[in-house]
Amino acid sequence: MPEMNLVQSINSALRHEMKANDDVIVLGEDVGKVGGVFRVTKGLFDEFGADRVIDTPLAEGGIIGTAIGMALYGLRPVPEIQFSDFIFPAFDQIVSEAAKFRYRSGGEYTCPMVIRTPVGGGIRGGHYHSQSPESLFIHTAGLKVVCPSNPYDAKGLLLSAIRDDDPIMFFEPKRVYRAVKMEVPEEEFTVPIGKAKVVKEGKDVTVIAWGAMLFEALASAQEVAENDGVDAEVIDLRTLWPVDIDTIVESVKKTGRVVIVHEAPKACGFGAELLSLISEKAFLHLEAPPKRVTGWDTPFPYTLEMEYLPLQHRITPALIETVRF
Amino acid sequence: MQTQEQVVPIRTPETHLEGDDVFTVIRPDGTTDPNTDPRLPQHMVLDLYKAMVRTRIVDLQLERLQRQGRIGFHIGSLGEEACIIGSAAAMRPNDWIFPCYREFGALLWRGFPLQTYVDNMYGNDEDPVKGRQMPDHYTARAYRFGSVSSPIGTQITQAVGMGWAARHKGKDEVVSVYFGDGATSSNEFHTGLNFGGVMNAPVVFLCRNNRWAISVPTEMQTKAAKLSDKAIAYGIKGVRVDGNDVLATWKIVREAVERASRGEGPTLVEMLTYRIGGHSTSDDPRAYRVQNEVERWRGTDPIVRLRRHLETKNAWDDAREEEFKTETEAQLKTCIGLSEAKKKPELSSIFTEVFSKQPWHLKEQQAECENGPRAKPAH
Numbered sequence: 001m002p003e004m005n006l007v008q009s010i011n012s013a014l015r016h017e018m019k020a021n022d023d024v025i026v027l028g029e030d031v032g033k034v035g036g037v038f039r040v041t042k043g044l045f046d047e048f049g050a051d052r053v054i055d056t057p058l059a060e061g062g063i064i065g066t067a068i069g070m071a072l073y074g075l076r077p078v079p080e081i082q083f084s085d086f087i088f089p090a091f092d093q094i095v096s097e098a099a100k101f102r103y104r105s106g107g108e109y110t111c112p113m114v115i116r117t118p119v120g121g122g123i124r125g126g127h128y129h130s131q132s133p134e135s136l137f138i139h140t141a142g143l144k145v146v147c148p149s150n151p152y153d154a155k156g157l158l159l160s161a162i163r164d165d166d167p168i169m170f171f172e173p174k175r176v177y178r179a180v181k182m183e184v185p186e187e188e189f190t191v192p193i194g195k196a197k198v199v200k201e202g203k204d205v206t207v208i209a210w211g212a213m214l215f216e217a218l219a220s221a222q223e224v225a226e227n228d229g230v231d232a233e234v235i236d237l238r239t240l241w242p243v244d245i246d247t248i249v250e251s252v253k254k255t256g257r258v259v260i261v262h263e264a265p266k267a268c269g270f271g272a273e274l275l276s277l278i279s280e281k282a283f284l285h286l287e288a289p290p291k292r293v294t295g296w297d298t299p300f301p302y303t304l305e306m307e308y309l310p311l312q313h314r315i316t317p318a319l320i321e322t323v324r325f
Numbered sequence: 326m327q328t329q330e331q332v333v334p335i336r337t338p339e340t341h342l343e344g345d346d347v348f349t350v351i352r353p354d355g356t357t358d359p360n361t362d363p364r365l366p367q368h369m370v371l372d373l374y375k376a377m378v379r380t381r382i383v384d385l386q387l388e389r390l391q392r393q394g395r396i397g398f399h400i401g402s403l404g405e406e407a408c409i410i411g412s413a414a415a416m417r418p419n420d421w422i423f424p425c426y427r428e429f430g431a432l433l434w435r436g437f438p439l440q441t442y443v444d445n446m447y448g449n450d451e452d453p454v455k456g457r458q459m460p461d462h463y464t465a466r467a468y469r470f471g472s473v474s475s476p477i478g479t480q481i482t483q484a485v486g487m488g489w490a491a492r493h494k495g496k497d498e499v500v501s502v503y504f505g506d507g508a509t510s511s512n513e514f515h516t517g518l519n520f521g522g523v524m525n526a527p528v529v530f531l532c533r534n535n536r537w538a539i540s541v542p543t544e545m546q547t548k549a550a551k552l553s554d555k556a557i558a559y560g561i562k563g564v565r566v567d568g569n570d571v572l573a574t575w576k577i578v579r580e581a582v583e584r585a586s587r588g589e590g591p592t593l594v595e596m597l598t599y600r601i602g603g604h605s606t607s608d609d610p611r612a613y614r615v616q617n618e619v620e621r622w623r624g625t626d627p628i629v630r631l632r633r634h635l636e637t638k639n640a641w642d643d644a645r646e647e648e649f650k651t652e653t654e655a656q657l658k659t660c661i662g663l664s665e666a667k668k669k670p671e672l673s674s675i676f677t678e679v680f681s682k683q684p685w686h687l688k689e690q691q692a693e694c695e696n697g698p699r700a701k702p703a704h
């Protein structure tokens with residue numbers, strides 16, 4: 001089985017699905033000849049041609065608006081937004097249009113499309129290349145939101161997403177793009193949307209994370225296991241919405257303690273919704289106040305980005321505090 | 326309180342359509358210019374006329390219903406019937422129409438049942454969109470007609486994508502997309518024309534320049550003398566047509582459709598017309614425009630103009646007008662009666678079709694709603 005990084009596994013999923021289905025169209029800024037600024041679509045232009053891999057003019061609203069038109073007609077567009085920080089010119093098209101077509105048309109029109117976009121910090125990108133806007137899309141009725149943490153899940157989830165009949169936000173943790181390599185099947189396989197994964201079982205505290213922060217959560221779990229004898233359970237959400245509530249509730253009922261980690265700012269970040277759901281569904285099982293380890297409620301800083309991100313050095317004390325409460 | 330006398334006219338309105346680049350067919354005396362006349366068969370011209378008259382009858386009646394509190398809202402097309410019906414009629418049967426929100430006349434032209442349209446106005450349980458949207462926010466995929474949303478201009482880039490997709494699939498299908506003069510300031514107008522040009526999409530951009538975007542006149546929307554000039558920047562063809570002349574509109578739009586079909590790219594058609602009514606039933610234009618401007622525009626009424634043309638051909642008269650109006654009004658009245666008697670949509674319709682399959686959280690919320698204080702919905 002070949003080893004792939006995240007860039008290669010997403011490329012492999014796109015190539016597979018474009019071969020299997022002529023209706024799959026890739027479009028976006030620089031996705032063609034150059035293969036995208038992160039080279040995720042590398043080689044697709046040569047293999048499938050300018051009609052399947054479209055270098056668009058530089059306007060995110062136009063990328064998503066035209067992709068919607070393609071989807072309404074019956075194609076399966078996979079538009080790329082170069083950085084999720086640049087998605088806001090397309091916000092109206094995503095929130096008011098793609099997400100609402102099925103509902104507002106009584107099911108006559110649907111918008112099956114996967115909006116791929118790199119997310120998150122830690123790559124010295126400053127405010128405009130580092131943000132994590134996922135909760136804005138989770139808050140929007142009609143969108144599914146996916147964020148894989150590793151190459152295997154990324155390929156399996158992307159294949160599921162392209163075959164799904166709903167519009168899907170596919171956030172790719174750019175810090176992981178070339179940082180992690182693992183065995184990924186060359187052939188097709190799927191990872192179901194809506195299913196989290198318990199990546200480390202434990203009994204003392206539940207840690208919920210996704211994307212690049214999953215690795216920080218795992219590092220902290222290992223640290224507290226070695227230094228403090230704390231047995232943390234780590235959940236990789238993989239799909240943020242609709243979230244796998246059963247896996248979360250089952251874990252929290254077992255551990256009675258929960259720490260949520262995300263890069264996005266704390267206020268109204270997805271952690272807030274997760275804790276509300278946990279309160280509604282497992283309140284009497286909680287043994288300690290839940291904790292959120294998140295980005296600060298500030299813009300994303302450049303020089304001090306590692307002090308902004310909820311990295312291992314901040315997660316570890318949160319775990320200890322929660323367990324010792 | 327501002328009285329009408331205190332309203333300062335902010336411009337001198339043009340009541341006629343000047344310029345040698347404005348394409349016109351029907352002359353003031355009702356005859357046609359032989360050099361421009363598309364020479365449509367008389368039965369078709371009669372169909373266009375009847376569709377325009379029906380549009381106006383429906384408009385006036387829906388406005389009354391809103392004033393009576395029987396429907397919540399209506400957004401009409403008084404004075405714009407020719408550009409809406411003429412352009413819709415110029416689309417071929419397999420072509421697509423993406424509406425703005427003022428084109429119910431185009432929807433009915435496509436054969437959408439009047440009863441279903443009125444059901445949409447009432448948002449009842451036979452409204453195809455299940456009462457989920459305001460009145461006049463219809464969808465009609467079976468009629469190759471889009472889905473209305475309120476944000477301005479969003480449909481423009483979508484039409485480009487759909488036209489591109491049709492051609493990609495090897496289909497000879499052109500997509501037309503309506504928007505108003507105000508939308509020419511929106512992001513999606515510029516993006517749509519630019520993408521349409523670059524992608525050489527088979528699209529016809531139909532701008533109803535009705536001179537008013539709610540309270541803002543066209544000359545405050547742009548410094549450009551002609552909206553059609555905006556096509557130049559995108560390398561596509563731009564044309565102006567007298568939008569109160571149904572034959573001229575038909576011809577110009579049909580030519581644009583044929584160009585698109587031949588692979589010659591999109592056209593921006595500026596249809597010059599005038600919004601006789603308010604922006605919608607929620608608007609009172611007396612607050613921002615002088616009444617004599619409206620009265621002068623009534624002199625260019627597209628229905629009066631086409632009727633004069635038909636009379637020169639002895640194809641229409643008072644008796645036929647009366648008969649058609651009586652019949653249409655009766656049909657509409659029947660539809661209204663039936664729509665009013667229908668039930669509200671089921672509570673479950675709030676929770677379905679958000680996704681292809683209902684996820685757990687919506688199942689939970691639907692159960693909460695159905696078993697809550699509204700457990701027995703009062704229809």
